[in-house]
Amino acid sequence: MNSLSRLFASLHEDLERQLSITRESLRHPSAKGDESESIWLALLQNYLPTRYRAERAQVVDSEGRFSDQIDVVVFDRQYSPFIFQLGNQRFVPAESVYAVFEAKQSIGPREITYAKKKICSVRALFRTSLPIPHAGGEYEPKPLTPIIGGVLSLESNWNPPLGEPLRKALETNDPMSRIDIGCIASRGLFHSRDGAQTFEFHVGCKTAARFLLRLISELQRIGTVQMIDIMAYERWLVDDR
Numbered sequence: 001m002n003s004l005s006r007l008f009a010s011l012h013e014d015l016e017r018q019l020s021i022t023r024e025s026l027r028h029p030s031a032k033g034d035e036s037e038s039i040w041l042a043l044l045q046n047y048l049p050t051r052y053r054a055e056r057a058q059v060v061d062s063e064g065r066f067s068d069q070i071d072v073v074v075f076d077r078q079y080s081p082f083i084f085q086l087g088n089q090r091f092v093p094a095e096s097v098y099a100v101f102e103a104k105q106s107i108g109p110r111e112i113t114y115a116k117k118k119i120c121s122v123r124a125l126f127r128t129s130l131p132i133p134h135a136g137g138e139y140e141p142k143p144l145t146p147i148i149g150g151v152l153s154l155e156s157n158w159n160p161p162l163g164e165p166l167r168k169a170l171e172t173n174d175p176m177s178r179i180d181i182g183c184i185a186s187r188g189l190f191h192s193r194d195g196a197q198t199f200e201f202h203v204g205c206k207t208a209a210r211f212l213l214r215l216i217s218e219l220q221r222i223g224t225v226q227m228i229d230i231m232a233y234e235r236w237l238v239d240d241r
Contacts, residue, residue, distance in 0.1 A: 008209035057090040061125040062232035072101035095228040099148035108157030116177035119149035128229035183211035
């Protein structure tokens with residue numbers, strides 16, 4: 001007999017198994033990191049609605065500024081007019097971004113600090129927002145949508161893995177570097193509510209599936225990204241050779 005609980009468990013077990021095999025089998029840190037990122041990307045690419053896309057990328061704004069390299073960028077693909085690609089490197093316009101994640105084999109204080117810096121490099125970019133035309137005229141420009149920031153890993157370096165030391169590391173007075181959600185596949189999930197500094201911790205119990213449901217719920221709450229001013233990028237059509 002089919003069981004939804006068993007389906008959720010299988011989804012989680014498959015992710016944790018792949019991450020564990022990568023950690024045990026690959027010796028080179030870069031190869032191990034790349035494969036871990038690919039596993040998380042595959043999860044999101046397989047299960048997020050098709051209006052979203054998940055890729056390793058840099059984010060760029062209309063003022064010509066770039067974010068750090070981001071392990072996982074969740075962005076709009078239904079309304080985004082362009083995504084740059086140079087070889088294997090992708091560049092996503094800042095207006096299209098819904099969420100960014102740093103992926104690690106294991107997280108501790110250093111990884112949390114690093115993730116905050118990466119998230120801040122995206123949130124600090126300039127985003128345009130145009131009025132939205134409709135049959136009777138136009139709506140006011142949509143306020144900028146919040147960009148979700150998170151961390152993804154197999155393990156935690158803390159003891160306990162999800163507890164007060166992690167909660168303290170997540171605290172920040174800077175909303176630009178705030179971490180909103182984290183999935184530690186072998187241990188559990190944490191997330192904040194409405195950008196507050198209050199975190200909920202969920203230990204164990206089909207962690208990957210819980211993370212997916214939580215992320216999709218947050219994306220539903222955000223709705224659609226603002227309408228990009230595509231012509232704001234036109235000024236970069238200059239010969240700078």
